[in-house]
Structure formats: structure tokens, C-alpha cells
Amino acid sequence: MSAGERVRERLVVIGGDAAGMSAASQARRLRGPDELEIVAFERGHFSSYSACGIPYWVGGDVEDRDQLVARSPEEHRERGIDLRMRTEVVEIDVTGRRVRARAVDGAGEYWTSYDKLVIATGARPVRPELPGIDAAGVHGVQTLDDGQALLDSLRAATGRRAVVVGAGYIGVEMAEALIRRGYEVTVVNRGAEPMSTLDPDMGCLVREAMTGLGITMVDDAEVTKVVTGGDGRVRAVATRDAEYPADVVVLGIGVRPETSLARAAGLPVGAFGGLLTDLSMRVRGHEDIWAGGDCVEVLDLVSGRERHIALGTHANKHGRIIGTNVGGGYATFPGVVGTAVSKVCDLEIARTGLREKDARRAGLQYVTVTVETTGRARYYPGAAPMTVKMLAERDSGRLLGVQIVGREGAAKRVDIAAVALTAGLTVEQVTSLDLGYAPPFSPVWDPIQVASRKAAGAVRNA
Incomplete structure (x- = not known):
């Protein structure tokens, strides 16, 4: 290597949605391909999309799935990012500074080394271990692939009855979407009122509105099993007291940080299961590993404590901050106050x-x-x-x-x-x-x- 010649580094990004691709894009703006090679892995079919828009796509407000995609894999590749779709990272080797990946639809695995690593693995829908929970017609809604699977299930269903399990943001929004699709909707909620992110006296106002739409609210109830028919497809949702007929079931119980890879690699996680980072979004104790989006915990500026909040606004900010730091600049994420609408x-x-x-x-x-x-x-x-x-x-x-x-x-x-x-x-x-x-x-x-x-x-x- 001649004097003054720069060493080309490799940035590896795990996750091709908001935080991961924002980080990759910002790093590319600051450092060209001759200085920084960027390899990104995404196990799904889509990149850089709005998961928050899925209920509005299912409900018909957004006509076409592609309207939710901010930047396609091809567009990322045109910008000098080697985005490998339908490829899942299955191991992080921190000591060896490498990740092991495999094609979701194929065979064989391979290792890719990194100089800098970004973990943006997102969150996964809570899926309780109940009899019948994996039956055909039962859907979590977190990715565009999930949204497409739900729409396909709605088209295949012979009846028009839907049960939504959970009454948080996803549950409430999906209940409205299904009503707009012409379904008879029942919401089974563990709490006394919907929207546990509100105090109960405010949540009751939401329940009154949902009931006014014709949604059947079943509060203070816990699902015990999903009842299936002879064809293996969902037929009803059961609680301790009753069964509620269902041709399709949507899980709106919430999400948890997807940090199984990080845990296996020995990276630090907090009380809510999210990765712990410093203000620059570096994983604590690891100089060349960053994390952002729904897989991390963030500082609550009001209480002074760490918490987990899965929102696209934070994920995009995290990605931009990470990309700035990877690209040689300096940026920080001070925390959140927990705003949601x-x-x-x-x-x-x-x-x-x-x-x-x-x-x-x-x-x-x-x-x-x-x-x-x-x-x-x-x-x-x-x-x-x-x-x-x-x-x-x-x-x-x-x-x-x-x-x-x-x-x-x-x-x-x-x-x-x-x-x-x-x-x-x-x-x-x-x-x-x-x-x-x-x-x-x-x-x-x-x-x-x-x-x-x-x-x-x-x-x-x-």
C-alpha cells in the first residue's frame, strides 16, 4: 500500500428497513465506495418501507403496496449499497468481526467480515404460546410480508368474521381496517380498557368510539386457545368464558425487540429485551458496533429510565445518527418523551x-x-x-x-x-x-x- 492510500473499510448492516437503510444511506453520502464498502442483509422481500402504513393499506386507504416503499432494493444498489434480499443473518461473531448469513429460499451459508456493524433487526409481534396459534388464518402484522399474507388470507376466507387479539395501537388500527373491509370484528383485550398506553379513564373514550363503529369489545379477557377446523384453518378464538367465531385472526398484542442474534453474541440488552447503546447509538462496550430502531431501548427524558418504543420516527433518526458516526461525523440521540398518535x-x-x-x-x-x-x-x-x-x-x-x-x-x-x-x-x-x-x-x-x-x-x- 502506497503512502497516503486509504484502507477500504466494510460496513455490514443487518436489517433492510428504516434504521438499517437510513444508516447505510447516510454513511454512503459521507463516504464514497472507494472508502467504504456497504453490505446489507434483509430477510424479507422489501426494503425501506413504512410498517406504520400497513393498517391503512389493509383498510383500503392506501391502494397499492408499493406506495409504502420509500426506496426499493434496486435504488439502494444504484447508490452503491450491496443489499442482499431474502438473506438472513443467523450468527454474529464479535471476536472474529464477521456475520454468518444464508439465503431464506436456498441452501448454504457463508461468512462476511466487517470493520463496522449495524444491527437493525427491528421487533417481532408478540405471539403467545397457545394451542392453535400457528394455524392458517392467524396473523401478526409487523412487515410488508405480514401485511400481504393477511390480505391474501382475507381474500381466501369464506366468512366475514375477524377477531383481533389485543387493543394496543396495532389492534385498534387493525380493527378499524377490518371493519372497513366489511368484516364483523371482535376485539379481545386483556385490559379493562383499550389502549394501555393511555390511562384507563382516557382509554374508555376509545372503547366507546370503537363500540360505536360496531366493533364488539371483550375486555378483561385472556385468550386460552385458537380453535381450528378439520382443514387446520382457524375457526374461533377461545377465552376461559366463551368462544368467538373467526375466519381470520390478527394478533395486536404488541411487539418485542428482535435481539436473539445480539443476545447469542453476548451483546448487552436491557430490562425490556432491547439492545443498550450510548448517545451515539454505539452498542455499549463495543466501539465498532451500532444498533438502532425497534431492537434498541432508549432513554425516557421525563422519567430518566430506559424504555422500548417501536416507532418509525425513532428508527429513521437512529439510522441517520449511526450513518453520520460511521461516516466520520458526530451525532447523538438524546432520548424520547414517548409521543404517539x-x-x-x-x-x-x-x-x-x-x-x-x-x-x-x-x-x-x-x-x-x-x-x-x-x-x-x-x-x-x-x-x-x-x-x-x-x-x-x-x-x-x-x-x-x-x-x-x-x-x-x-x-x-x-x-x-x-x-x-x-x-x-x-x-x-x-x-x-x-x-x-x-x-x-x-x-x-x-x-x-x-x-x-x-x-x-x-x-x-x-
Whole structure:
């Protein structure tokens, strides 16, 4: 090697969706093919797609599957990334700095060495070990392949009855999608109310909306088995008390970090099963290994504790930060406040920060307030009701969390609270924010500030 000649490094990426390919793309922008070879492995049929859009594709809002794909494998390859589809990494050899891969549809395995490694293996749907859980017609929904399999199953089903197991974000969104497909939908939920990411008093508003759509809600119920017919296909879902007929079943119980490879390689995982990283998204204790997306745990800026949140927004940010660091720059991911939004038809659902049980778990003393208001001036046409719940720290008045359930304009108002939480504002300071006002968009006092005024009073009187 002549003086001044650079050594070409190899970056290996495990996972071809948001975090992995964002990391690969950002690294490629900063370092050309002569400096950095990039090899990426993806076991599915699709790369860089929106998993969050799957319920809207199933429900018919998005007509074509390819609309959910941000960048195809061919486009990545044109940009100098060796993306190997339908290829699964089955082992990470940290000491030898290599990974072992095999073709999903073929035979044979091979090793690929790396100088730098990115783990972006995502999350997997929770699939309880129950009799019949692997029967035809039972579906988890995490990848585009999963979404396609569900649509194929819906087309093949002879009846129009669906059971959704679980009432979190995926369960609620899939219940709406199936209603829109013309199915009779039953949701079996372990909790007393749907949406366990909300406090129960807010979750009950979601249940009322779902019931109003014709969805049958079965709360405080745990599935004991999936009943199958003579053809091996699902026929019903059973709890301890009843059976609910089903031609198709969707599992909406939630997801867990997919870290089996990382665990086997001896990499550090946290209480929620996600990989542990530092602020630069490096896996702790490993200088040349990064991880991002749904397979990692992140810092909750409000509670100060690690948590697992599976969202495409975080995955894309993680990937960009990783790619910047791999490419020779420097970037960090400070943490999250736990912001998420969803909907059931025209009912919008939003939350950020801590729920009551989160605050108790963190040892915080707090006050709560709930206000009923509207998203526009009450006299303006289309003004619709909105319920806002707010938590504040008892002594300091620091904002701890906000939950919103309402109609048009409700969900994105949570962003005001997310910024306030990130900045560490008190509810009194939120009351003084200079927010936009005009009757078509807001009352004189924005709903967030109506709640913050009441919370500030509760703090003073505590």
C-alpha cells in the first residue's frame, strides 16, 4: 500500500428497513465506495418501507403496496449499497468481526467480515404460546410480508368474521381496517380498557368510539386457545368464558425487540429485551458496533429510565445518527418523551410523557387534571369536543405527561406538549406559550393551555 492510500473499510448492516437503510444511506453520502464498502442483509422481500402504513393499506386507504416503499432494493444498489434480499443473518461473531448469513429460499451459508456493524433487526409481534396459534388464518402484522399474507388470507376466507387479539395501537388500527373491509370484528383485550398506553379513564373514550363503529369489545379477557377446523384453518378464538367465531385472526398484542442474534453474541440488552447503546447509538462496550430502531431501548427524558418504543420516527433518526458516526461525523440521540398518535375512524388519540402508573413507578409525586374543550372556537362551524388529561409534578409544577382524545385537530396538538416535555417546562410556563390563534384553528385558549392553567392551579393547591 502506497503512502497516503486509504484502507477500504466494510460496513455490514443487518436489517433492510428504516434504521438499517437510513444508516447505510447516510454513511454512503459521507463516504464514497472507494472508502467504504456497504453490505446489507434483509430477510424479507422489501426494503425501506413504512410498517406504520400497513393498517391503512389493509383498510383500503392506501391502494397499492408499493406506495409504502420509500426506496426499493434496486435504488439502494444504484447508490452503491450491496443489499442482499431474502438473506438472513443467523450468527454474529464479535471476536472474529464477521456475520454468518444464508439465503431464506436456498441452501448454504457463508461468512462476511466487517470493520463496522449495524444491527437493525427491528421487533417481532408478540405471539403467545397457545394451542392453535400457528394455524392458517392467524396473523401478526409487523412487515410488508405480514401485511400481504393477511390480505391474501382475507381474500381466501369464506366468512366475514375477524377477531383481533389485543387493543394496543396495532389492534385498534387493525380493527378499524377490518371493519372497513366489511368484516364483523371482535376485539379481545386483556385490559379493562383499550389502549394501555393511555390511562384507563382516557382509554374508555376509545372503547366507546370503537363500540360505536360496531366493533364488539371483550375486555378483561385472556385468550386460552385458537380453535381450528378439520382443514387446520382457524375457526374461533377461545377465552376461559366463551368462544368467538373467526375466519381470520390478527394478533395486536404488541411487539418485542428482535435481539436473539445480539443476545447469542453476548451483546448487552436491557430490562425490556432491547439492545443498550450510548448517545451515539454505539452498542455499549463495543466501539465498532451500532444498533438502532425497534431492537434498541432508549432513554425516557421525563422519567430518566430506559424504555422500548417501536416507532418509525425513532428508527429513521437512529439510522441517520449511526450513518453520520460511521461516516466520520458526530451525532447523538438524546432520548424520547414517548409521543404517539393514532385514530379510530374520526376519533384521534394522542399521548406523550408519563401515564399515572409511569409516574408512580418513577417515584414521582404528581397531580392530574382533565378538561373538556373544543379544537376550534365553539361558535365556529365544525368545532368538535376534545378531552385533555395532564400530569404535573406536585412540587415543581414540571409537566409530566399529556393524553388527548378528540376529533379533528386533536392528535397533533400533542406536539406542543412533546416540545414542552423535552424542554422541561412547567405547566405555568406552558400556559404562557405564544401559540397561534384564529377561530378556525383554536379557541382563544388552546386546549393544551386550558389544561395547563388547570394543572397550574392544582399544583398551587396541592
